[in-house]
Amino acid sequence: MRALIQEMVEQYDQPTIVDMEAGLEHLSRGTIRYVDCILIIIEPYFKSMETGAQLNRLAKELEIKHVYCIANKVRGTEDEKALETFCAEREMNLLGMIPNDDSLITADRANLAPLDYDANGIAVMAISELSNKLMNLEVI
Amino acid sequence: MTKTTPLNETSNYPWRASGSVHLSGQSLPTKFAIAGKGGSGKTTIAGTLARLMARKMEQKLVAIDGDSNPNLATTLGLPREKISQIVPIPRTVVNRTKDEYGKNKIVLTKKPDEIINEFGIDTPDGIKLLLMAAIDHAGAG
Numbered sequence: 001m002r003a004l005i006q007e008m009v010e011q012y013d014q015p016t017i018v019d020m021e022a023g024l025e026h027l028s029r030g031t032i033r034y035v036d037c038i039l040i041i042i043e044p045y046f047k048s049m050e051t052g053a054q055l056n057r058l059a060k061e062l063e064i065k066h067v068y069c070i071a072n073k074v075r076g077t078e079d080e081k082a083l084e085t086f087c088a089e090r091e092m093n094l095l096g097m098i099p100n101d102d103s104l105i106t107a108d109r110a111n112l113a114p115l116d117y118d119a120n121g122i123a124v125m126a127i128s129e130l131s132n133k134l135m136n137l138e139v140i
Numbered sequence: 141m142t143k144t145t146p147l148n149e150t151s152n153y154p155w156r157a158s159g160s161v162h163l164s165g166q167s168l169p170t171k172f173a174i175a176g177k178g179g180s181g182k183t184t185i186a187g188t189l190a191r192l193m194a195r196k197m198e199q200k201l202v203a204i205d206g207d208s209n210p211n212l213a214t215t216l217g218l219p220r221e222k223i224s225q226i227v228p229i230p231r232t233v234v235n236r237t238k239d240e241y242g243k244n245k246i247v248l249t250k251k252p253d254e255i256i257n258e259f260g261i262d263t264p265d266g267i268k269l270l271l272m273a274a275i276d277h278a279g280a281g
Contacts, residue, residue: 001272003246004234005206008270012252015170015197018204019186019212022178026206037169041176041185051177059175066169072181104184113217114184115191116264124188131192136168 002031010034024051027058037066037134039095044071044079053090068095070130075100095133098126183207187215194265202256203269210273216263226271229259 009016009032018035026032038059042052052069059067071083074097087094099122107117114124174189176182186203194201205212213223233255239245248255260268 001206001208004229004248005204005272007234007246007248008204008252008255009171009173011248012202012256014199015193015201016172016204017186017190017193017201018171018173018206019183020173020175020206021208022176022180022182026173027175032173032175035169035171035173036167037172039172039174039185039189041174041180041182043177043180048177048180055175065167070185072185098181098185104181108184108214111214111220113187113191113215113264115188116217123184127185127188128192131189131196134169134172134189135193135196 002026002029006031006034024054024058027055027062030062033062033064035064037068038064040067040069040092041072042069042083043073044075044083049083049086049090053086053092056090056092068093070095071097073100074098096126096130098123098130178209183211184215187212187217190216190267191263191265194267201265201267202260203263203267205269205271205273208273210271213261213263213269213271216267216269218261218263218269222261226261227259229255229271233259 005018009018018032020026020032040052040055040059042048056067056069069087069092071094074080074083080097083094083097101121101123103118103121104114104123107114110117114121118124174182174186190201190203203212203216213226233248233250235247235249237245237247256268256270260270263269
């Protein structure tokens with residue numbers, strides 16, 4: 001499975017997005033080296049941020065051009081500050097933060113994609129802004 | 141090239157994604173991988189991001205679910221009935237061979253375009269989803 005992903009990503013030249021296996025293995029083995037952007041999802045607690053820092057380091061070692069962190073499930077300014085401080089210390093590029101949004105749980109229970117459940121949900125809006133950043137479109 | 145500027149004050153709007161990395165127009169990425177711990181929301185973000193980016197792109201976006209616990213189909217908006225109908229990618233799309241040094245090498249037996257056309261699942265916003273964990277392991281090679 002990993003080899004197939006590696007070959008597909010290397011050879012297929014059109015826009016691609018890969019939801020990787022959780023954890024460090026893909027990056028430590030370098031099977032994902034042919035992407036030009038890694039988005040590392042972190043949550044505002046230590047273990048998650050620490051894993052993010054390791055993923056960040058591995059991704060940079062693979063010389064992937066764009067390596068960004070996205071903070072998820074952020075609840076308020078304490079979380080924001082903790083994330084900003086940690087990322088600054090560990091040289092992690094924080095692309096943005098997604099607020100905690102309970103409607104995602106409801107969407108999951110209804111077996112709906114968050115975007116289809118509520119296109120104006122706060123998490124979806126934040127992800128939309130991130131998509132604009134990644135495509136360098138004008139952010140409102 | 142990315143530029144990191146000093147961080148902003150607290151967000152004005154609850155959904156504003158604070159963080160001040162800006163991408164230049166010249167080297168926009170087209171191939172993305174989403175990484176993170178299990179439970180971080182990685183798959184939800186991957187699926188939602190894919191849908192939103194696909195709407196703004198001219199080209200078709202291919203989404204690859206590389207998680208052994210495949211949930212990307214749901215976050216992409218594929219209904220449950222369709223998910224249960226997904227045909228597994230057969231083992232025959234890859235072939236184990238050896239390179240000139242005798243080391244194990246994996247090659248594709250079909251071109252990426254062919255794999256996408258044959259096994260890609262259509263999801264909303266014109267995305268083609270490839271489900272890797274559905275690779276049929278019957279008949280070890």
